[in-house]
Amino acid sequence: MKVFNKKGFAALAAAALLAAACGGSTTEGKTLTIGISLPLSGSSLASAGPARDGALLAIKETTIEGYTLATKILDHAVDGVHNPAQAATDVTTLVGDETVVAVVGPFNSSSAKAQIPVSSEAGLAQCSPSNTNPDLTKGDAGAALRGGRPVNYVRVAATDDLQGPAVAVYAKSRGKSNVFIVDSTDTYGKGIADSFAAEFTAGGGTVLGREGAPAGTTDFTAIVTAAKALSPDAFFYGGVTADGAGLFRKAIEQAGLGDVEFYGGDGIQDGSGEGSYIAIAGAAAAKSFSSVAAIENIPDKAGFAAKYEAEYGEAPGAYSASGYACAQVILEAIKTAVAAGEVTRESVRAALTDTATVYSTVLGDVSFDENGDTSQKIISLYEVVDGNWTFVEQIDYANK
Amino acid sequence: MSTLTARFAPLRARSNAYFAQHRSLGVLVAVITIGVALPLISRIPPFGDLQSMNAWVNAFTIAGIYALLAVGLNVVIGFAGLLDLGYAAFFALGGYTYAIVASPFFDIHLPFWPMLIVGALIGAMFGIFLGAPTLRLRGDYLAIVTLGFGEIVPIVLLNADPFTGGTNGLGGVDKPVIPGILEFTLINPWPFYVLMMVMIALVMTVVFRLQDSRIGRAWDAVREDELAAESSGVNTVISKLQAFAVGAAIAGFVGVFNAAKLTIVAPDQFKFVVSISAVAAVVLGGMGNPVGVAVGAFVIYLVQSIFLKQLNTLVDNFNIPVLQEIDFLEFQYVLYGIVLVLMMLKRPQGIFPAKRRIRIFKDTVGGAK
Amino acid sequence: MATATGTVRTERVRGQFFLPAVITGFLALMLGLLGFEQFLNAMTLGAIYALIALGYTMVYGIIELINFAHGDVFMVATFVSIAVSTTLLGQTGAVLDIPTLIISLIVLFTVTIVVMALVGALIERLAYRPLRNAPKLAPLITAIGVSFILQNIIQFFVGPYITNVPQLFSTQWAFTIGESRVPLLNLFVIGSALFLMVVLQLFISRTKTGRAMRTTAMDRDASSLMGVDINRTIMITFLIGSGLAGAAGVIHGLYYGNTTFTLGFQSGLKAFTAAVLGGIGNTAGAALGGFLIAFVEVGAAAFGFGRWGGAIVFSLLVVFLIFRPTGLLGSSTGDRA
Structure with missing residues (x-):
């Protein structure tokens, strides 16, 4: 209990006031953060970890002129198992961080059910490497989940x-x-x-x-x-x-x-x-x-495996390429937004979900339909x- | 800390004396102070570096949920001395009560505010329903019955698809609306935060008033010596039932808020882990002390969901190369476990043990007046 | 444990004939209802639950602690058994040579039981003994803490995956009775579990240490005054309870051939329920409770209600305790409030 002596306490209080006074003016707008929201501990790590690594690899390979790319990784596994409530909390955390312009994740459909209402309300673009439950996007269920708002969530897996x-x-x-x-x-x-x-x-x-x-x-x-x-x-x-x-x-x-x-x-x-x-x-x-729910023969299978192995010292997992593709489409959307002038959540979301765009990804050419589902419907x-x-x-x- | 305490001792004594007489006012002042202070603290470097102020405010709101759960469970464990290992069940029932009548699932959209009360009533109802036949069980047999109930409820919610949406749960739950004034959103965490603070003030006031009432004294008696209580004319079964009902009502009440805040309820959210975390918060905070358990829950939540999850970010800030190589996420539960064990070994009475002596003394003063 | 000797003579006489008759009747009913193969499944599962439940009930009987870490001790045992099989014995699969198999199994059981007994005693020394005079719920929280620590140590060193355990006893050895296939492995599991339970009962009822355990459970202060070393007795209780969890871990590995770091939670919860159902503090009751729960679970799955298995088990528990508040064999005077 003796962590703070009196002097420390006073300093802390002063710092609090100071920080509160200048809060909000420190954001420069130069950093673009891509959130990664996956279950990354316990038994979930084995399958979701490779998706994270794939996404990180794509982000590492990319530079966008005039901006610094950053990542913010949040683990929503609780007791080693993906937890929808924690997933919802995490996406709210990401929404609260003004520099976050898009999110890779989640991994499990039940987590997506908890996250989409939040991210759609914030207009924050999301790409899931692995969600396959149809109700996340299609029909009345999908519309209800995003509260009738424009699509902000896309996925590279078939349903x-x-x-x-x-x-x-x-x-x-x-x-x-x-x-x-x-x-x-x-x-x-x-x-x-x-x-x-x-x-x-x-x-x-x-x-x-x-x-x-x-x-x-x-x-x-x-x-x-x-x-x-x-x-x-x-x-x-x-x-x-x-x-x-x-x-x-x-x-x-x-x-x-x-x-x-x-x-x-x-x-x-x-x-x-x-x-x-x-x-x-x-x-x-x-x-x-x-x-x-994805293509087996990705265009450059050997090439992707080689650079993934060079980075992480192990072969890609089942969802590595999907994670990589998710980061790719998000980065592409950011570039589109940059080219159009201003990078905001809305401009990234609009670019990402533009049904006319054909993305050239590690999975092959991909576009997203009016629900955000991938055009690549290969099982x-x-x-x-x-x-x-x-x-x-x-x-x-x-x-x- | 000790010199500081000494310096402010006279002031504290005076304020203690004042607020002891005006407990509800004390609660109000404390909640407002904390409500204003927390967002400010979130701007201080170690905290501010982790996440933005909005994210912190959001985290505080959710931590508030756990704090209230602990306060409610404390009525059962700390006041009446009954171990309840299935408390999450009542939390779930409150949440589902609201979600069923305020989501696209049945396309019914009842307003949030009255449902807060309905959720509490439903919680209390189930508390009595479970308690009535089982409260004659002694000690840990009651604990295991509550544990069983806590296991049954999520399984029933999972398998009763037509009413609960099964494994998917009920999504798109309506957020609170103050007609014509304010619509709560998920983007702006402040309305939820303020509402949470109001709820904390409300629950704390009720709990303090109950503690000081005849009912509260009966709980004390039942907890300390059931036999003696019974022979002194306390109806122990009724007394225990009251504790159970009040605890369950608070859980139901918070459950409604939780459903509206997360906009989804699903069976997975109400597993044993939630119950056991609430028990841990109560014991760690200091059984019997509502403020202590609230703080305990608050701290446990923040440690578990913010600090441990972001250990990597935190450590990166120190710029120590060796540490940056380690993935601290892998250690989070070991650390959590060690924290639990050490805290308990250091302070077996909890961090803020209940000050029963002071209370008894105060009561006599009050009685003399 | 208090009733093992019986305090009231009439109850004892009644118990001698009544209980075996009820058990035999129940088993016959289950055999008829489920068929022989499912009956064997339930008996095997029950043997594992029973061994874990014994540890819960012994510890509760003596220090009134719901030892939440006990399920995780069982889980750790499954991993220790992997290490013993592969590293110490150099076996990765079925051992077909009978003498080698017997020696391997003896080594496997002995080493795992000893290691886990020591682990259990260590946990008691570090996390529970310092809290002997603390409020009743304090050790409950350290138990939860220990549970977290054990799970994550395993997760860290082995990984968060389901891991294979060498099945030294071949799963393919079987004979048929009528239509039913009877794997020898199931018989071995049931046999070894029953053997350990009998040894435990004899130990508790016949030895001086066993008597010390019983008296400590009845009245700690009085036993202390009569010269019983309380700390030593509690330590021995933990040694035995954890050792039995060790045996359960070995058996689980041999039977299912796999384990994971979260294994302890579910199994622990079920075993704890078994201990309560049987009348917590009573060793024979814990064993019976373990079998009873296994029969309920297997029965549910056999008739297509596997989804509801957990709910049925716990509903049964709640209803049962309402009508018989101290469990199957719990003493009616065992007021521990």
């Missing part, structure tokens, strides 16, 4: 209303007709499982059973035993690896059903590094299939071969 069906179509093309579905009960997991189920049954398939296993579930044995009695010819898991995808697959194998094929969305396609689906499921990962499908996700095919929904 789950394409991803889930793409996996369903693929599973059926492999002759599957009886599936057992488990989801992680959160925004992403339940959403993608719903869209998978709808498409799967639409074409004559049967959903034998549907079960929910919240993140943190470690015991899947009872679910697997219950499923086993129904003799499914495929399993679908809606959720991310950290929710328990690998554990589920392992339990399936342990129950002697290792030959039954396993399908999932981009939540389980997280490479083969530490903590990935493949690493957790081990040998059981064979006969697993997944999708990614890539993968299969585990020899302990690695191997690209199978990609379905382009752009013209469908």
